[in-house]
Amino acid sequence: MALNFVWFILGGWVMGLAWWLGAVLLALTIVGMPWAEGAWRIGCFSFFPFGRAVIDKRELEGREALATGAWRFALNAIWFLLAGWYLAIGHIIAAVLFAITIIGLPFAVQHLKLAGLSLAPVGKEVVSSALAQEARRTYAHGTLAALRGKQETGR
Numbered sequence: 001m002a003l004n005f006v007w008f009i010l011g012g013w014v015m016g017l018a019w020w021l022g023a024v025l026l027a028l029t030i031v032g033m034p035w036a037e038g039a040w041r042i043g044c045f046s047f048f049p050f051g052r053a054v055i056d057k058r059e060l061e062g063r064e065a066l067a068t069g070a071w072r073f074a075l076n077a078i079w080f081l082l083a084g085w086y087l088a089i090g091h092i093i094a095a096v097l098f099a100i101t102i103i104g105l106p107f108a109v110q111h112l113k114l115a116g117l118s119l120a121p122v123g124k125e126v127v128s129s130a131l132a133q134e135a136r137r138t139y140a141h142g143t144l145a146a147l148r149g150k151q152e153t154g155r
Contacts, residue, residue, distance in 0.1 A: 004048040019043030038121040045126040049110040053132035059139040076120040084119045091115035
């Protein structure tokens with residue numbers, strides 16, 4: 001895709017390498033292992049974000065992921081305090097700069113996706129846009145069916 005090529009040239013490669021460096025440093029600390037895999041995935045996403053989407057693992061797998069509830073909240077809170085907020089600010093600044101021009105709007109949108117992912121990456125997965133759309137539709141149908149089942153049994 002042409003947008004991915006332009007994105008890569010305009011700084012996507014720098015962002016991806018920076019995320020990968022962070023992932024390696026997190027993995028070396030042992031304590032940072034829960035976040036290292038997420039940082040690696042975000043690095044891959046940073047190289048070529050067009051045609052891909054961020055989705056909650058719960059929607060993708062149709063069940064609760066390993067890191068859910070209080071555990072997921074705690075991991076994301078620690079991430080937010082130590083790294084997430086300033087990474088998100090960097091992506092938001094880049095989004096504003098790209099949004100100044102009409103040509104840069106698609107790049108601004110990708111930076112906003114990365115900003116959201118930077119805030120709380122635990123429990124998220126990066127997949128193709130088509131797979132994300134289908135997983136969300138399937139998850140929504142399952143949730144709706146469960147809600148209808150509860151209403152019918154509650155009457």
